[in-house]
Amino acid sequence: MAILANNRKALFDYDIIETFEAGIQLIGSEVKSVKDGHIQIKESYAKMTKSGEVYLHNAHISAYPNANNDDYDPYRIRKLLLHRRELYSIAIKMRGQNLTIVPIKVYNTPRGLVKVEIGLAKGKKKYEKRRSIKEKELKREIKSTLTRL
Numbered sequence: 001m002a003i004l005a006n007n008r009k010a011l012f013d014y015d016i017i018e019t020f021e022a023g024i025q026l027i028g029s030e031v032k033s034v035k036d037g038h039i040q041i042k043e044s045y046a047k048m049t050k051s052g053e054v055y056l057h058n059a060h061i062s063a064y065p066n067a068n069n070d071d072y073d074p075y076r077i078r079k080l081l082l083h084r085r086e087l088y089s090i091a092i093k094m095r096g097q098n099l100t101i102v103p104i105k106v107y108n109t110p111r112g113l114v115k116v117e118i119g120l121a122k123g124k125k126k127y128e129k130r131r132s133i134k135e136k137e138l139k140r141e142i143k144s145t146l147t148r149l
Helices: 008-013 028-035 084-094 126-148
Strands: 002-006 014-024 045-048 054-057 078-081 100-108 114-123
Touching (some): 008 014, 008 100, 008 114, 014 100, 028 114, 084 114
Antiparallel strands (some): 014 078, 014 114, 045 054, 100 114
């Protein structure tokens, strides 16, 4: 699997409770652009509609240079393709809880399909973010001292 985009900011800002693999509905030139790595999911999020479908908002896919893209919108809303039981599971877990659906990474499968890993996430408080920064620094410091020995 070739990872095309990673959302490190989501892993810092949210505690990921559960992850799902979803397909993404793209037009032809978008597929080529994504496979070239011209996608950004840093500020993107997913939203579930009342009809039970999940859509990806604010993901930027650059226009493919060799395509005729006169009226192309790089920030258009894209549908995420999930199984019905996964949609039902997400809807049940989101009900009554303060959860968000965030894309974690976009990758290419061995069969050539573009997939999005989404996660049900709960937002971190400011002190939790500080604690995670301290833990990362401690791990980095321990690793550097071990490599010196």
